Amino acid sequence: MSALAIAGLRKRYGRHDALRGVDLRIGEGELVGLLGPNGAGKSTLTKIACGLVRPTSGEVAVAEPFGYLAELFRFPGWCTADEVLVLHQRLTGSDGGARERGELLELVRLEADAGTRVEAMSKGMQQRLGLAQAMVGAPRLLLLDEPTSALDPGGRRTVRDLLEELRRRGVAVLLNTHLLSEVEQVCDRVVIIDKGLVVAAGTPAELEGGSGVEVELAGGVRRFEGGREDVPRIVAELVAAGEQVYGVRVTRSTLEDVYLDTVADAR
Amino acid sequence: MTRNARPGGAVPGVLIVAQHALQEALRRRVLLVVLVLTAVFGGLYAWGCHALFGDLDGFRNSDTGLDPTALAGSTIVGLAMFGGLFLGVVLATFLTAGAVRGDAERGLLQPLVVRPLGRGQYLLGRFLAAATVAALYVLVVYFGAILITGAIGDWWPAHPFGSAFRLAFAAVLVAALSLLGSIFLGATANGILMLMAYGAGLLAGLLGAIGDAIPSPTLQHIAATASWVLPFEALYRDALRLLVQDVPGVTGAIVQLGPLGGSHDAGPLLIPWAIIYLALVLAGAGWAFARRDL
Numbered sequence: 001m002s003a004l005a006i007a008g009l010r011k012r013y014g015r016h017d018a019l020r021g022v023d024l025r026i027g028e029g030e031l032v033g034l035l036g037p038n039g040a041g042k043s044t045l046t047k048i049a050c051g052l053v054r055p056t057s058g059e060v061a062v063a064e065p066f067g068y069l070a071e072l073f074r075f076p077g078w079c080t081a082d083e084v085l086v087l088h089q090r091l092t093g094s095d096g097g098a099r100e101r102g103e104l105l106e107l108v109r110l111e112a113d114a115g116t117r118v119e120a121m122s123k124g125m126q127q128r129l130g131l132a133q134a135m136v137g138a139p140r141l142l143l144l145d146e147p148t149s150a151l152d153p154g155g156r157r158t159v160r161d162l163l164e165e166l167r168r169r170g171v172a173v174l175l176n177t178h179l180l181s182e183v184e185q186v187c188d189r190v191v192i193i194d195k196g197l198v199v200a201a202g203t204p205a206e207l208e209g210g211s212g213v214e215v216e217l218a219g220g221v222r223r224f225e226g227g228r229e230d231v232p233r234i235v236a237e238l239v240a241a242g243e244q245v246y247g248v249r250v251t252r253s254t255l256e257d258v259y260l261d262t263v264a265d266a267r
Numbered sequence: 268m269t270r271n272a273r274p275g276g277a278v279p280g281v282l283i284v285a286q287h288a289l290q291e292a293l294r295r296r297v298l299l300v301v302l303v304l305t306a307v308f309g310g311l312y313a314w315g316c317h318a319l320f321g322d323l324d325g326f327r328n329s330d331t332g333l334d335p336t337a338l339a340g341s342t343i344v345g346l347a348m349f350g351g352l353f354l355g356v357v358l359a360t361f362l363t364a365g366a367v368r369g370d371a372e373r374g375l376l377q378p379l380v381v382r383p384l385g386r387g388q389y390l391l392g393r394f395l396a397a398a399t400v401a402a403l404y405v406l407v408v409y410f411g412a413i414l415i416t417g418a419i420g421d422w423w424p425a426h427p428f429g430s431a432f433r434l435a436f437a438a439v440l441v442a443a444l445s446l447l448g449s450i451f452l453g454a455t456a457n458g459i460l461m462l463m464a465y466g467a468g469l470l471a472g473l474l475g476a477i478g479d480a481i482p483s484p485t486l487q488h489i490a491a492t493a494s495w496v497l498p499f500e501a502l503y504r505d506a507l508r509l510l511v512q513d514v515p516g517v518t519g520a521i522v523q524l525g526p527l528g529g530s531h532d533a534g535p536l537l538i539p540w541a542i543i544y545l546a547l548v549l550a551g552a553g554w555a556f557a558r559r560d561l
Contacts, residue, residue, distance in 0.1 A: 047560075047561070051380075052380070052381060052560070052561040053560040053561065054558065054560060064383075066381075068378070068381045069378075070374060070377040070378065072374045073374040073377055073378055074373055074374040074375050075375070075378070076291060076375065078291065078294040078295055087283070087287060088382065090283045091283060091382035091383070092382055092383060093383070133378060
């Protein structure tokens with residue numbers, strides 16, 4: 001059963017194709033990272049999934065209830081954090097009451113700011129309140145569009161902890177972000193899109209997959225394909241060929257390498 | 268998180284949105300400012316009434332057949348109707364001008380419309396809040412002016428409730444039009460458009476009054492066309508007509524042809540058309556909003 005199922009999704013703005021046939025499926029309780037350069041179509045995809053943008057064609061099925069945190073959002077400055085959550089509880093029909101609100105504020109480390117007006121909050125606090133708002137009504141799916149863009153390292157850590165908590169509770173998450181380290185650390189799967197197409201998908205381990213051996217020689221560093229088990233053979237062959245070996249290092253490509261290679265290949 | 272979620276809940280989403288909009292107007296002190304300024308307006312109006320009716324003594328025994336009390340009362344109440352409706356229109360426009368595109372650009376709209384209530388209920392909630400506030404405001408100013416005029420000058424209009432209904436309906440129409448405009452325009456542009464449309468409607472109505480006095484078929488035609496396109500203006504003129512239609516003799520002729528007179532009878536189709544117009548505007552707004560990418 002899928003929390004989000006997207007098939008053949010296309011979106012055209014005038015003469016520009018923002019999405020050119022995207023297929024994406026997120027299982028119940030799965031955390032999926034959505035990566036891609038600016039203008040790749042990530043936000044468009046997220047907005048279509050939550051109904052803010054109409055697709056040109058394609059199918060979208062979203063598990064209800066779902067929560068959404070927009071990339072650019074604002075809450076009324078005159079509202080307190082608690083009042084924002086009360087409003088969204090009423091809109092979702094949640095009967096969680098004060099207990100739910102307290103729990104959500106605690107999750108995003110705003111428990112001491114329930115009575116603070118939004119206009120008195122920093123951007124980072126507002127973003128954390130946005131996350132709490134998205135979780136009102138116990139959603140089965142969270143669509144998070146750049147949820148850490150305004151957060152300092154401490155705030156990003158809070159969000160990572162929150163995502164782990166969501167995984168524990170079985171909430172599916174589509175995490176649209178530029179922060180590869182977050183995706184590497186918390187996501188079950190990664191989807192990279194560029195120019196409106198999915199150009200790579202898999203678990204972080206699958207995508208990072210390839211490793212190599214860097215050998216420092218008299219003439220400079222040379223790179224060889226292979227892993228740790230290949231080091232003796234590579235060194236033996238080099239020595240047999242008369243090379244002086246000064247150092248050996250096994251390297252592993254990071255998600256960042258894969259991302260940059262994938263996006264560069266697609267261009 | 269152990270609670271259950273019931274999308275829609277016990278209270279209809281449209282009422283939740285309306286309540287939120289009214290709460291915002293209260294908390295931002297919009298309504299407080301309006302009430303204070305209205306109290307000031309009421310005070311000035313009472314002062315003006317007192318001075319006006321006090322200066323009528325010189326006319327009372329003239330042989331012109333003029334009824335100075337009716338002339339003064341209908342004129343000053345007509346002025347209050349103009350002022351009250353104008354302020355009601357400003358209020359309706361202020362509460363709705365940025366309801367869709369303006370709020371979407373500021374990021375206020377997105378968290379709300381993804382909720383189960385949907386766009387239609389959101390729009391209707393915003394309309395309900397603005398229309399209620401604007402209509403109530405117009406009614407308070409209107410009946411306040413009538414009470415002050417009656418208490419000070421002992422002049423009472425013959426059809427106070429008919430005029431009140433038309434004025435309130437005019438404010439409701441402006442709220443609906445402004446909401447429709449907010450789907451396509453930012454708050455500032457929409458606000459300017461609405462106030463200019465309101466001004467154009469008044470101008471057309473005045474041209475119509477001149478056309479009736481001269482008489483000029485062309486000016487009458489302009490006013491009639493404006494009445495169909497912008498029925499809030501026709502409702503205002505009809506409210507003025509009801510105010511003065513029973514004033515007899517020379518006085519009646521004078522007040523009907525004055526700038527705040529009601530010489531033009533819009534006919535029995537005005538109210539049905541205004542209702543259809545309101546339904547069309549709201550349906551159009553719902554249709555356009557449903558197709559708008561946010």
